[in-house]
Amino acid sequence: MELGLQVDDSRSPYTVLSVKGEVDVYSAPRLREKLVELVSEGHRQIVADLEGVDFLDSTGLGVLVGGLKRLRSHEGDLTLVCTQPRILKVFEITGLTTVFKISGSVDEATAS
Amino acid sequence: MELGLQVDDSRSPYTVLSVKGEVDVYSAPRLREKLVELVSEGHRQIVADLEGVDFLDSTGLGVLVGGLKRLRSHEGDLTLVCTQPRILKVFEITGLTTVFKISGSVDEATAS
Amino acid sequence: MAVERSLELSVPSRVEYIAVVRLVVSSLATARRALADDRIDDLKLAVSEACTNAIEANMEAGEDAPVVVSCWEAPERFEVCVADSGQGFDPDDLPQHPPVTDPERLNFERGLGIPLIRSLVDDVRFESGAEGTAVWMTLFGGPDYGDETSEIVRVVIAEQE
Amino acid sequence: MAVERSLELSVPSRVEYIAVVRLVVSSLATARRALADDRIDDLKLAVSEACTNAIEANMEAGEDAPVVVSCWEAPERFEVCVADSGQGFDPDDLPQHPPVTDPERLNFERGLGIPLIRSLVDDVRFESGAEGTAVWMTLFGGPDYGDETSEIVRVVIAEQE
Numbered sequence A, B: 001m002e003l004g005l006q007v008d009d010s011r012s013p014y015t016v017l018s019v020k021g022e023v024d025v026y027s028a029p030r031l032r033e034k035l036v037e038l039v040s041e042g043h044r045q046i047v048a049d050l051e052g053v054d055f056l057d058s059t060g061l062g063v064l065v066g067g068l069k070r071l072r073s074h075e076g077d078l079t080l081v082c083t084q085p086r087i088l089k090v091f092e093i094t095g096l097t098t099v100f101k102i103s104g105s106v107d108e109a110t111a112s
Numbered sequence C, D: 001m002a003v004e005r006s007l008e009l010s011v012p013s014r015v016e017y018i019a020v021v022r023l024v025v026s027s028l029a030t031a032r033r034a035l036a037d038d039r040i041d042d043l044k045l046a047v048s049e050a051c052t053n054a055i056e057a058n059m060e061a062g063e064d065a066p067v068v069v070s071c072w073e074a075p076e077r078f079e080v081c082v083a084d085s086g087q088g089f090d091p092d093d094l095p096q097h098p099p100v101t102d103p104e105r106l107n108f109e110r111g112l113g114i115p116l117i118r119s120l121v122d123d124v125r126f127e128s129g130a131e132g133t134a135v136w137m138t139l140f141g142g143p144d145y146g147d148e149t150s151e152i153v154r155v156v157i158a159e160q161e
């Protein structure tokens, strides 16, 4: 039930953060901390790979929006990788598909 | 949550009954009916493949014991295919490993 | 009433229990109803949001009370009720999500829960008073869901500055 | 008492609900405790057997009452209580499983439930009276399980004729 968070910085200038498990009000704080940590370490082009996410609630959306804002205020960006219909749907019904860049794969998201 | 029951009679003289899902007091009656049906149709060497069983309770054990007795009283036999430790354990702690022939594969069970 | 309670689950007002509630509701809905998988995902998310709010309400009220989740079934629908012992609220008088100006606040972005619930389930009723709140969420058999995204889209547009 | 109730689940006295109880108990045990997977399987089976008996007891008593399953946690153990409103029984005075002679009866082979429970969990307590029965099952952290199979082996030997 723990959230899996894995960082891959081999794709410079991109930093890929793979998220696995359920992102809800219980686990989202760890995602927020990780994003804050990455930004404060100087990472600016973050790709959040949500392909391993089974569940995402409004707190998780809020954390991703917060991460995006934080990065943009540092001239950076947050791209999401997501093809799962049930996760995409949450972005769709909240209108957040118009806010985030959403890619079909990590390769696509990190193709400069 | 429904019990999966599939019959393969291509391995004469053996009839393979593959059981999938959870065998408990709710689902075991269907297993019992199927065994009774097979015996009354004349099948005598039945191999119950339990590799797809996720859970087996005492009612399930009772149904298998009942099937064995029924077959033996018709000069037949019931062999089980089971390698999953958690299912084997239920046979072990009830001493039923000494009652059933338990095989490691359907091939092994049907090798005349 | 043709609606029959099928199950009641009471959990402590702690966020780590919401995962168990989701599991119960989705497994019951899967086992007992001819609902499409994506509808069950909708219900799971709606119930999860309601639990988040219920836990918060109990904690704010300083209540040690549990959150009580009950599932109700009738031939044509599946209902889940999430009840707390908090101080209640008026669901028709929620803050109008003004554009957010302080970037720090964005990390705690809130206010999407109830709009999400309204979008995801076929019907939602709030029974709220000084002794607590019960949120009733109903799913009918059909595969459609409402198109009430306008409120959420508005929030997000405000977000975009 | 250091044991704290973590969750209470109440289900109708119908066998199709036992799967949900198993799911709740195993997911809670998985999420909250450092228990090995095979110990969780043990607990799942023990709880399932207790629910089977509880449902039967409620039905025999003509009780429309639910079966109430509660989970209790302490640093060193995880307890599950399964309670019914049946007529009670004396767990120390169960029938001695005579060798079965009528082959038809074998299809309804019974009497393995309580011996299984005793074998699978580290501790079991029965609180039984005219108002019902509560079966308390405890798992400690360790990976060992008791070796109380003698009673079961005896039944099976009787079975073998």
Ligand SMILES: Nc1ncnc2c1ncn2[C@@H]1O[C@H](COP(=O)(O)OP(=O)(O)O)[C@@H](O)[C@H]1O
Pocket: A058, C049, C053, C054, C057, C084, C086, C087, C088, C089, C094, C109, C110, C111, C112, C113, C114, C115, C133
């Ligand atoms: N069960 C409840 N009890 C009391 N107040 C509630 C309850 N549910 C929602 N609210 C109020 O409605 C507001 C909006 O809820 P929601 O849309 O879920 O967003 P969020 O919970 O993120 O603020 C909450 O901030 C809270 O003030």
Ligand SMILES: Nc1ncnc2c1ncn2[C@@H]1O[C@H](COP(=O)(O)OP(=O)(O)O)[C@@H](O)[C@H]1O
Pocket: B058, D049, D053, D054, D057, D084, D086, D087, D088, D089, D094, D109, D110, D111, D112, D113, D114, D115, D133
């Ligand atoms: N919760 C209960 N309430 C009343 N009687 C019970 C209860 N649990 C068990 N019993 C009695 O103990 C007997 C043995 O139970 P068990 O070992 O589980 O085998 P089975 O249920 O297959 O008979 C039951 O047949 C029943 O008479």
